[in-house]
Amino acid sequence: MIERKTDTxxxxxxxxxxxxxxxxxxxxxxxxxxxxxxVRERMEPLYCHDNGRPAIDPVIxxxxxxxxxxxxxxSERQLVKEIQVNVAYRWFLGYGLQDKIPHSSTISQNRRRRxxxxxxxxxxxxxVVVLALKRGFIEGKTLYTDSTHLKANANxxxxxxxxxxxxTKDYMEKLEWDVNKDxxxxxxxxxxxxxxxxxxxxxxxxxxxxxxxxGFMAREGKPQGFFYLDHRTTDNKYNMITDVFVTPGNVxxxxxxxxxxxxxxxxxxxxxxxxxxxxxxxxxEICKGLFERNIFGVVGYRRPPxxxxxxxxxKFKYEKGQDCYICPEGNRLLYxxxxxxxxxxxxxxxxxxxxxxxxxxxxxxxxxxxxxTRHVWAESHELINSNRNTDRGKxxxxxxxxxxxxxxxxxxxxxxxxxARFRGRSKVEEQCLMTALVQNxxxxxxxxxxxxxxxSNSIFYLKIKHIFKYSSPENSYLAFLGQCYRY
Numbered sequence: 001m002i003e004r005k006t007d008t009x010x011x012x013x014x015x016x017x018x019x020x021x022x023x024x025x026x027x028x029x030x031x032x033x034x035x036x037x038x039v040r041e042r043m044e045p046l047y048c049h050d051n052g053r054p055a056i057d058p059v060i061x062x063x064x065x066x067x068x069x070x071x072x073x074x075s076e077r078q079l080v081k082e083i084q085v086n087v088a089y090r091w092f093l094g095y096g097l098q099d100k101i102p103h104s105s106t107i108s109q110n111r112r113r114r115x116x117x118x119x120x121x122x123x124x125x126x127x128v129v130v131l132a133l134k135r136g137f138i139e140g141k142t143l144y145t146d147s148t149h150l151k152a153n154a155n156x157x158x159x160x161x162x163x164x165x166x167x168t169k170d171y172m173e174k175l176e177w178d179v180n181k182d183x184x185x186x187x188x189x190x191x192x193x194x195x196x197x198x199x200x201x202x203x204x205x206x207x208x209x210x211x212x213x214x215g216f217m218a219r220e221g222k223p224q225g226f227f228y229l230d231h232r233t234t235d236n237k238y239n240m241i242t243d244v245f246v247t248p249g250n251v252x253x254x255x256x257x258x259x260x261x262x263x264x265x266x267x268x269x270x271x272x273x274x275x276x277x278x279x280x281x282x283x284x285e286i287c288k289g290l291f292e293r294n295i296f297g298v299v300g301y302r303r304p305p306x307x308x309x310x311x312x313x314x315k316f317k318y319e320k321g322q323d324c325y326i327c328p329e330g331n332r333l334l335y336x337x338x339x340x341x342x343x344x345x346x347x348x349x350x351x352x353x354x355x356x357x358x359x360x361x362x363x364x365x366x367x368x369x370x371x372x373t374r375h376v377w378a379e380s381h382e383l384i385n386s387n388r389n390t391d392r393g394k395x396x397x398x399x400x401x402x403x404x405x406x407x408x409x410x411x412x413x414x415x416x417x418x419x420a421r422f423r424g425r426s427k428v429e430e431q432c433l434m435t436a437l438v439q440n441x442x443x444x445x446x447x448x449x450x451x452x453x454x455x456s457n458s459i460f461y462l463k464i465k466h467i468f469k470y471s472s473p474e475n476s477y478l479a480f481l482g483q484c485y486r487y
Contacts, residue, residue, distance in 0.1 A: 017097060020087045026445070027067075027092040033448040034441055036063065038127045046114050056102055061110060062124075063093050064102070069438040072416040076104040111427070121433045125244065126267065128440050132240050133268060137447055140270030142236035142396065143261075144404040145243075146278050147253045148412075149227040150420045150428065152214035156225035159206040159216065171285050175342050175376075182338045182376045191340055205250065211423040215248025228420055230432045231256055233264065234404045240443060241407060241436040242268065246429040253280040258289045274298070274392075276400040282385070284342070284377040291380035298387050298396040311362045316372055325372050329356055333372055343373040411435050 021028060036059050043058035067089055068079040083089040083101050095101065115121070132138045180190040206216040214226040227249030233242050243264050245256060257277075264270050272295055277286070279300030290297035304312075316325045316333065325333040325346045331353075333346040347369055353359055354368040363370040375381065387393040411417035415435050420428045 015097075017087060017091050021091045022088075025088050026442075027088050029445045029449055030441065031092060033445050039124060042120050042123050042127070046118060046120065056106060060093055061102070061107065064107065065434060066438060066441075067092065069415055069434045070442065072414055074416040074419075074421060076107050079107075080104045111430070115430070117426075121430045121437075125433045125437045125440075128437055128444070129240070129242055129268060132238075132440065132444060135444075135447075137238050137444065138235045138240050138242065138268075139237045140235065140242070140264075140268060141272065142274040142276070142399075143233050143242065143264070143270070143272060144236065144276040144396075144400045145231065145233045145257060145260075145281070146400070146404045146408070147229045147231045147280075148408045149217060149222065149229055149249055150432075151223075151418065152208065152211050152226040152228055152249070152420050152428075153423050154208040154210035154214055154226040156216070158209045159226075160209060161204055162207045163202045164205055165202055171288075176340075178376050179338055179340065179342055182344070186335060186338065188337060194340065213248060213423075213425040214420075215250030217249035228425065228428045229253070231260060232404060232407065232432075232436065233260065234407050236274075236399060236403065238443060238447060239403045239407060241440055242270075244429070244432050244436045246425055246432050248425070253278070254283050254286050257281060257286055261289075261293075274396060276396040276403075278400070284375045284381045287381040287384040288377040290384055296387055296392070297384045298393045298400075299384060300397070300400075301385065301388065309361060311358065313372055318374065325374075327362070327370070329358060331356075333370065338376065342376050344376065346372040346374065407439065411439060415439070 039059050039062040040057075043062070047055055047058070064079065064083065067073070067083065068076065071082075073079045073082055080101055080103065083093065083095075087097070090097065090099070090101075093101075129138065133140070176191070183190055208214050208216070208226045211226060214228055216225070217227040217229075218224050229247050229249055229251060231243075231245045231247065231253070234240065235242050243260055245260050247256060261272070261275070265272060272293075274296040275290065275298070277297065277299045279302040282299045282301060287297065287299070311328060315328050318325050322332075323335055327333060327348065331348060333348045336345040336347045338344045348371075350368040353362070353370065356362065359368060365371075388397060408417075415438060417435055421431050422428055
């Protein structure tokens with residue numbers, strides 16, 4: 001027998017919005033464990049206290065943005081439509097079923113007028129990091145850093161070519177000092193100061209007509225076009241995001257790494273012992289910086305390109321005591337000079353090489369001479385690279401894919417992170433900070449919920465404890481948390 005449903009859409013009902021939201025809804029847990037009063041404290045200085053019309057509560061405005069980033073709603077117009085029909089969203093914002101929801105232009109106008117040029121989103125992100133640090137969810141001892149690209153809101157075919165000044169690297173003065181020190185140790189005259197030249201100090205780049213602050217990215221294995229790069233750092237303990245920094249897509253990954261590492265150490269008081277990095281950070285500059293800071297660095301390795309059938313540089317052994325290289329045939333390559341770029345030249349004896357049976361595999365030089373270069377910071381570079389083959393280094397290398405790379409995957413899959421919503425570096429950084437803030441809060445809520453469950457000592461917790469007892473000690477907390485929630 002089929003029961004026919006009668007129309008009840010126009011009937012009057014007396015309901016409580018509290019009863020309409022499921023007890024296990026994620027926004028209930030967010031409301032329970034996260035105190036959003038820090039939003040009002042950060043945004044209050046941006047409002048006028050004695051003039052103008054009454055403004056919407058900044059906490060409500062922030063919660064609207066929070067819902068959009070939390071559930072991956074990229075359009076602000078669509079966000080308002082979703083809030084209008086979703087009871088849980090209305091409950092989270094403190095609105096009743098018949099209350100009017102703020103217009104989408106309210107969010108955009110606040111961004112354009114009130115938040116423009118302010119660091120309010122950076123401060124709120126830091127507040128969440130400090131909260132996690134105080135509650136013991138961040139250790140600050142082992143950090144993982146990587147970058148991902150966000151497609152800029154710009155057509156890759158609409159650009160102009162511009163001549164811009166080359167960025168002077170911060171470590172150049174130190175490198176110049178070490179180069180002259182190395183030349184002096186080899187009885188060479190110090191290099192003279194290089195005279196500035198317009199041709200040497202400028203380079204040609206593609207500048208987007210739509211978003212001039214984005215950068216044209218042309219990397220092997222990556223899509224070409226105008227992009228932004230999000231440089232993100234996560235903590236080893238529970239994979240909480242500790243730092244977010246945005247640059248144009250044509251900026252080298254390692255150019256901002258040491259500054260951001262020092263920023264976190266100063267800002268949050270991290271006592272950093274170990275770091276895990278991608279192969280893109282495997283430079284002498286970064287390895288030297290990690291060595292000076294006494295940090296155990298594990299950096300990925302990418303095999304350098306080379307001609308097939310040629311003898312690679314790795315086949316030549318460096319003898320520190322004699323300051324020379326030994327070729328596979330047992331002959332020595334002696335020091336010649338140290339250039340301005342920081343590389344020593346080691347050259348072979350042409351009289352010996354021209355009679356070598358492996359000459360064609362070694363060099364195509366007309367004077368039968370092989371040249372091997374070695375950076376003045378190569379010793380720290382080799383030391384950091386040797387960490388990769390230790391037991392601890394293998395663990396950190398494996399954990400990097402489980403931490404920062406998983407964090408990026410979660411952001412792109414669930415929080416609309418593949419494309420830049422706005423134009424301009426500051427607005428894109430707002431998007432990156434808000435996405436990272438939402439991810440951190442989502443993780444905090446689960447950790448708070450589990451901690452309360454642990455204290456209650458319920459049957460549910462005993463089952464979780466049983467799972468944890470037989471899990472590997474190297475597994476992270478969140479790795480087995482998913483298994484626990486199945487119970």
